[in-house]
Amino acid sequence: MNIRRVFAMAYKEALQIWRDPRSLAIALLMPLMQMTLLGYGVSLDIKHVPLCVFDQQNNQQSRGIVERFVSSGWFSISHTLTRQAGIRHAMDRGECIAALVIPANFSRRLATTGSVGVQAIFDATDVNTTNIAIGYMQGVVALINARIDARWAAAHGVRLPRTGQVDLEQNTWFNETLDSRNFIIPGVVAVILALVGAQLTSLTVSREWERGTMEQLISTPVTALEVMLGKLVPYFVVGLIDAVFCLAAAAWWFGVPFRGSILTLFVTTALFILVVLDIGYLISVRIHSQLGASQVALLITLLPTTLLSGYTFPIDQMPAPIRALTFFVYPRYYVTILRAIFLKGSGLADLWAPSLGLLVYAVIIIWLAARAFRKRLD
């Protein structure tokens, strides 16, 4: 390998990137746009579940119950109904996910028997959301019961017996606010870099074929490895700038806590960018039309990356064969690495396994791409 040729190739490629400011602008702005879309679009937290209320009692006590739901912050009242049939209507139109029905004899039964049922109805079309809403509902009801018990005890001058109860004291580490955004945003960064990186280089060889410059290039003694390295260098810089944009947006715009070291972040990110650029390059070597190469790059990066990288769908919960498949999906390593660096502050020593995964990937792809580049027209 001759460093002079690598340099000449890199310089030429950089000039071509620089002379095409529109493509460069897209390459630099696209990740930020996607960051905004995906960052805001993907959230697993559900707040203000729309709730419709059919309060048949409608006295101070029952209204107090409803008030508890609102003040919890988890529910907002979408409808206050006067007929049972209204619930079905509201759910059909998607205006509420849950309904609360308070019976007409609420206060009397509570006073006489000390216990009364309220009915909760859920729209279970979206099972995930419904489960979360049921959890919220149980939480609110538990609070209400505790207060009723306390009030009853106070009114009757009884000290509640301290039964031997165990309280679960929850401690959540690394993402103390349990904000799903902190979990998802680092994954979004990995997904965007995987998509954009492959796009960047998918055109670089096919462009030479399409413009006819390849024939002249391969008539020179340049080697496949020199062409690849030379072409990757300037795109590596563009890829790093994209990474800085996305990571900065994650930390400062979306406020994901950053607890790791910049050095660990740089080393692993550089490795990941090398992999994604080389995937694009490999595609470009194999497919001689720019449009075709860019489409294939999108196709083979988009689906595995979004579905199998673990950025939203947890890998642990996948069936075993699919889970085995994710080891071939290179973004999964970077998703793991980024989450660990951001939220746990892990260093390279902790991250040796996924880093090694990326390294092995890089070596294999570089080898494949160098082999795939043929200095022949047939």
Place this chain on the structure above:
Amino acid sequence: MNTAGPAILAEGLTKRFEDFTAVDHLDLRIEKGEIAGFIGPNGAGKSTTIRMLCGLLRPSEGRALVAGFDVDREPEAVREHIGYMSQKFSLYGDLTVRENLRFFGGMYRVARKDMGERTRFAITMAGLSGREDALVRTLAGGWKQRLALGCAILHRPPILFLDEPTSGVEPEARRRFWDLIHDLAADGVTILVSTHYMDEAEYCNRIALIDRGRLVAMGTPSQLRSRHLGGRLFEIRCAPLGAALQVLRDAPGVLEAAIFGDRLHVLLGPGGLDETTLSGFLEEHGVKAQAARLVTASLEDVFVQLVSGHHEGQA
């Protein structure tokens, strides 16, 4: 570079694309310092042959040595010793003149201390002084061709392959280009140049006539004219031309008759009609004709003659 053998040697060189044979058992021997012309119509197999000689296409059969290296087994050694200018312009249009030269200088590892001088030479040669920083896509055809030549000779290759370097270039620029080729040959560079302009064939030391992938004839222009025509060529003014052509087709001793501008070119073999009886024969058949005149055959005449005979032979 192997100093003993010829610069370019091909033996039974063949290229098939699926069931189409582009180059068919071609034998070629080109000595050092020659300007060898590849002449033939479009699709004759000129480009395919040149690409095989540059190691860009693999021969289906046969072998070729360029600078003593086997094009199939040692393509990189071949590439170190050649300059190549492809038929389609293939420099970088979004780079300037100087940037293109610098790039190819890098690819060929031209020593840095020589780059300044070589670049200046290429720019002067191409007549691009003052346009060093112009984007190449803004240049006119003739300049582009000369710059492409400049890029191909930056590393001073002993062998140069030029694939239709003058196609689509205006006549004045074509002449200038051939002057450059002669200057390079004078410095000892072996040049294989293809063209479909017959008049350019006269500029070559030797020509290889190619048709349908086969080498039809090879020799100096004068050798080809005298050896391959098989008769003497006469020019005759007559009218109407169509009727005259009809009459001569089946006349004794006529090998070939073709309309050439406002007159006929008639190739006469031994026996049958000759220059004294030709116009009389036409007048007998109701064609007004002047006296026949012996002309020097152009290479185009030779080519037409060779190719038509070749095709009849095949049919």
